[in-house]
Amino acid sequence: MGAIGDDGGWREANLARWDERVPIHAASPNYDLEAFKRGQDVIPPFEAAEVGDVAGMSVAHLQCHMGQDTLSWARRGAARVAGLDFSPAAIAQARALAEHLGYDAGRAEFVVADVYDAAAAMPEAAYDMVYVSCGAIDWLPDIRRWAEVAASLVRPGGFLYVSEFHPLHFSLDDATGSRVLHSYFRGGPLVREDPGSYADPAAVTVHNTSYQWVHTLGDVVSAVAAAGLRLEFLHEHDKSVFARFADMSRAADGYFRFPPEAPAVPLMYTLKAVKPGRP
Template sequence: MYSPTPPDWREANRSRWDERVPIHVAGEYYDLDAFRSGKDVLRDFEVAEVGDVTGRTLLHLQCHIGLDTLCWARRGAAHVVGLDFSEPAVETARGLAASLGLGPDRAAFVAADVYDAAEAVPDSSYDIVYTGVGALNWLPDTTRWAETAASLVAPGGFLYLAEFHPLTDVLDDATGSRIVNDYFTRDAWIDQAPGTYADLDAATVHNRSVQWQHPIGEVVSALIAAGLRLDFLHEHDVSLFERFGPLKRHDDGYYRFPADRPRIPLMYSLRASKA
């Protein structure tokens, strides 16, 4: 259901995420035992496009429980900082870092709203500002996000974003072949679905969420207006979950449409640099 942005959107979303942290910690989806044993959860195209992070500083905005953040530390980043608005998520991330022997000098986590990141994080700039998948849809204002993120990129550094393609938000869930929603709407999407993507059957109480779709043109234009230079924009024909009925999981862990069906972009990634 689309509607104007409700005044309690942040509180509703925070309550939803706070409640789901222990479900994610205990479940098989994130498999924290495997992660502690060395499993790398970063997507292969992210690793290739970000490149070598050895000796670099990295800020991860909207980091949830910090798995992606800590993987960058494992890959050699000199110092990583994860930021999320959920206190339980940040406490979990700190515990994971400690269990891996990564102290605050290597991996620090901050509980704050992403729009307040410039005041909340320990350093004024980072070589890499990273945002992983499933983050922008929780924010109403990409202009403010881009300005905040760009202000934290060090000269010579870059912002890297990987996201689900907004085209997927306008297609029907059953087949992914019919347009059923407005691509250009700026209204909020209000959802009341229980459970979580990590456990659809989980018993939950805080089920109301407020989300937005952001066309790629809006995101790119916001970053350019914030003073960054677009290095590349890549579209990917894979997804991380069964977004549409026909998608099938392959051995590499990605979901794809059958070979006899025309492909559409399911994810995208971009890098934008600061001179």
């Protein structure tokens, strides 16, 4: 990625927005850092089941935010984890959490970098798993380039695992999620002015402009394939880790769903793609 200012302003605007929201998130019950410090594991069980045993593995987490997911993989037995985010505020929180948990840099390392610069910025050249989770890729304009970077960080025989919100959710009405209001096929960016945050809608914020891109499922899968990875699965889920629509409520299993009588639409997807070859 070029320097700030030569990209139409998306990067600078998004960075200012994320940096401002980190302290809001760190103080929010949504992210509940105190519970995390006490031992909470934030990896959703369906992700853990799909990924399988990570004992002894090296894990790279792209767009790691405050590092809770990253560090949860370490808690689950990963030998080394590394998180990357372009927000210095987010990485400061992640490093503080790692230190609190007693992980040194050899066990858990966090770097400030744009995801497009990850190949040069990550501490190791290649990882057993490259992990990307919820609300990450829609901040990136070029999905092909993202896939190339992510794939370059997977060691032969290793895999990329993505758990994301389904791109259809950008098309649906905010209340019921059952009416299609916007085209699924959009170029970009979607430029929005949204004060507050999903973790604290009432928070007072000044950096409210965001630039996002809707990457269709076809574009994501095609980009991953073009980057040389072999798709092992693509699962679409009728549940979410986030109450994206007003009509959703938390079910007994902890996930958010629409009422049973509502039309079922895909809310999240998970993807696993393997790099051919042997370590």
